[in-house]
Amino acid sequence: MDPDRTATQPATGAAVTPVYDDAVVKMFFTATVVWALVGMLVGVIIALQLAWWPANLGLPWTTFGRLRPLHTNAVIFAFAGNVCFTGIYHSTQRLLKTRMFNDTLSRIHFWGWQGIIVAAAVTLPLGLTQAKEYAELIWPIDVAITVIWVVFAINFFGTLARRRVKHMYVAIWFYMSFVLTIAVLHIFNSLAIPATLVRSYPVYAGMTDALVQWWYGHNAVGFFLTTPFLGLMYYYLPRAAERPVYSYRLSIIHFWALVFLYIWAGPHHLLYSALPEWAQTLGMVFSIMLLAPSWGGMLNGLLTLKGAWNKLRSDPILKFMVVAVSFYGMSTFEGPMMSIRAVSGLAHYTNWVIGHVHSGALGWVGMISFGMLYWMVPRIFGREVRHPTWVSHHFWLATIGIVLYTVAMWAAGLMEGLQWRAINDAGQLANPIFLDITARLEPFLWLRLIGGTMYLVGAIMMAINFWQTIRGSGRPVEAAARAA
Amino acid sequence: MNTVTRAAAETIQGGWVLGVMTGLFLVFFVAWTVWAYSPKRKAQFEDAARLPFADGGIE
Ligand code: HEM
Numbered sequence: 001m002d003p004d005r006t007a008t009q010p011a012t013g014a015a016v017t018p019v020y021d022d023a024v025v026k027m028f029f030t031a032t033v034v035w036a037l038v039g040m041l042v043g044v045i046i047a048l049q050l051a052w053w054p055a056n057l058g059l060p061w062t063t064f065g066r067l068r069p070l071h072t073n074a075v076i077f078a079f080a081g082n083v084c085f086t087g088i089y090h091s092t093q094r095l096l097k098t099r100m101f102n103d104t105l106s107r108i109h110f111w112g113w114q115g116i117i118v119a120a121a122v123t124l125p126l127g128l129t130q131a132k133e134y135a136e137l138i139w140p141i142d143v144a145i146t147v148i149w150v151v152f153a154i155n156f157f158g159t160l161a162r163r164r165v166k167h168m169y170v171a172i173w174f175y176m177s178f179v180l181t182i183a184v185l186h187i188f189n190s191l192a193i194p195a196t197l198v199r200s201y202p203v204y205a206g207m208t209d210a211l212v213q214w215w216y217g218h219n220a221v222g223f224f225l226t227t228p229f230l231g232l233m234y235y236y237l238p239r240a241a242e243r244p245v246y247s248y249r250l251s252i253i254h255f256w257a258l259v260f261l262y263i264w265a266g267p268h269h270l271l272y273s274a275l276p277e278w279a280q281t282l283g284m285v286f287s288i289m290l291l292a293p294s295w296g297g298m299l300n301g302l303l304t305l306k307g308a309w310n311k312l313r314s315d316p317i318l319k320f321m322v323v324a325v326s327f328y329g330m331s332t333f334e335g336p337m338m339s340i341r342a343v344s345g346l347a348h349y350t351n352w353v354i355g356h357v358h359s360g361a362l363g364w365v366g367m368i369s370f371g372m373l374y375w376m377v378p379r380i381f382g383r384e385v386r387h388p389t390w391v392s393h394h395f396w397l398a399t400i401g402i403v404l405y406t407v408a409m410w411a412a413g414l415m416e417g418l419q420w421r422a423i424n425d426a427g428q429l430a431n432p433i434f435l436d437i438t439a440r441l442e443p444f445l446w447l448r449l450i451g452g453t454m455y456l457v458g459a460i461m462m463a464i465n466f467w468q469t470i471r472g473s474g475r476p477v478e479a480a481a482r483a484a
Numbered sequence: 485m486n487t488v489t490r491a492a493a494e495t496i497q498g499g500w501v502l503g504v505m506t507g508l509f510l511v512f513f514v515a516w517t518v519w520a521y522s523p524k525r526k527a528q529f530e531d532a533a534r535l536p537f538a539d540g541g542i543e
Pocket residue numbers: 039040041043044046047048050068071072075076080353354357358361362365366449452453455456
């Protein structure tokens with residue numbers, strides 16, 4: 001490195017113009033769009049099954065029990081995973097002014113990950129599962145995930161090692177936490193003794209198994225659906241708004257407080273269980289503390305637009321991002337609240353949790369992803385988006401869809417929670433027949449189906465729009481605009 | 485000790501973890517806040533915030 005270079009100045013000049021690998025970005029981009037459609041379609045199918053049971057079709061492969069894990073794996077690991085890889089490969093090279101460490105590793109990562117997804121899509125409907133939520137995949141696939149993740153880690157950290165910018169921008173720190181934590185979580189939660197090619201026994205038992213599972217499960221939320229997406233927010237939101245992040249210092253505090261606290265919050269999934277009470281309290285206290293860094297991050301994102309709110313009116317990309325950050329704020333307010341033991345007693349096992357999940361998943365993860373993809377396409381494919389008005393339509397379909405989905409689930413969840421515990425004057429259960437309460441959910445389940453379908457239709461419009469853009473009918477982007 | 489009394493004993497013993505973790509968190513929190521907000525680093529972080537805009541490079 002040049003000794004006279006300041007901390008943040010890139011090495012500029014003709015001699016060192018980096019050549020980025022955008023081919024792999026395009027590959028991950030394509031996979032993202034394909035898996036988004038698959039994962040959300042399966043979501044709509046299982047939503048239909050809950051509202052109208054004949055949609056189970058009476059076949060073992062298409063029943064809710066097998067398609068539900070297919071949905072969660074497809075949206076989390078296939079859709080959200082490929083979104084993260086798209087953004088990470090695109091922004092890391094630019095932030096560090098260097099090409100990815102090794103093109104072959106990038107391709108092994110890409111094809112390996114898609115292979116894992118296909119294996120998941122085959123085994124889950126066949127009923128092959130480890131029966132741990134978000135870690136259903138059988139042990140040979142777990143081994144493959146480990147290998148591919150190590151390939152990704154070598155490629156990513158290799159890129160950091162040969163960076164040409166000394167300071168690692170805050171987004172890179174969020175990506176690092178993603179790469180490292182997911183490796184640790186996956187390995188420890190998946191430890192199992194294989195019995196046959198498709199069966200295995202977990203090394204943990206009883207309460208320990210539950211604790212490890214929810215340490216994993218919660219951090220899958222924290223480090224798969226939150227930190228990498230915050231990294232994307234810290235890069236793409238300033239880019240789209242054309243102004244630097246509101247406070248870089250706040251972003252540093254946001255990062256460290258978040259990663260410190262998240263790791264301890266898992267027991268909020270096990271309140272009122274056989275877990276020792278002190279561990280439950282630990283999870284509850286650290287979950288409540290999580291509100292602070294989460295909202296710090298949300299405010300940092302929103303205030304980036306300070307003085308530029310007028311852009312929001314005309315730019316659908318910024319609309320996607322601002323709604324995403326707002327839903328991040330909402331679900332990270334709701335989460336700590338649901339971690340309070342008494343509130344958990346009401347919400348746990350009800351559709352309220354499903355509402356919380358999808359305000360995070362559709363509102364935060366989905367919307368920030370769409371914003372990033374719309375911003376990126378003209379820049380990596382060199383063509384303006386074919387139907388600009390569709391971007392707006394997509395935004396409104398998705399936003400209204402999320403509202404219908406979450407409001408329906410909140411109402412359904414509260415109703416269940418209250419009716420389950422209601423006691424009449426004689427001190428008996430006011431609703432002794434569980435099925436009666438379940439039957440009352442029906443209108444809410446249909447409403448959720450409508451909301452989810454709107455969200456899916458928006459995603460389909462995005463896919464068609466991108467297809468037509470890339471297949472040549474998009475107007476070429478002017479060279480100057482592209483370089484910017 | 486039977487399992488019930490052992491569980492009860494563990495319940496009491498575990499509380500210190502919460503105390504220690506909260507204390508550790510506070511110490512770290514103050515430390516990195518002081519670090520991030522020290523006037524010495526103001527200029528450096530303002531530069532850093534502009535990193536996303538120095539795209540330079542070709543495909
Ligand atoms: C078209 C959009 C979607 C629809 C209609 C939909 C529908 C559903 C349904 C019906 C369930 C099962 C709920 C139950 O068991 O009661 C579910 C679960 C779940 N979905 Fe979605 N979903 C959609 C999109 C997404 C996305 C984009 C993500 C993540 C990025 C996601 C993440 C999850 C998760 C994590 C669960 C499991 C929740 C839990 O166990 O508490 N979904 N979804």
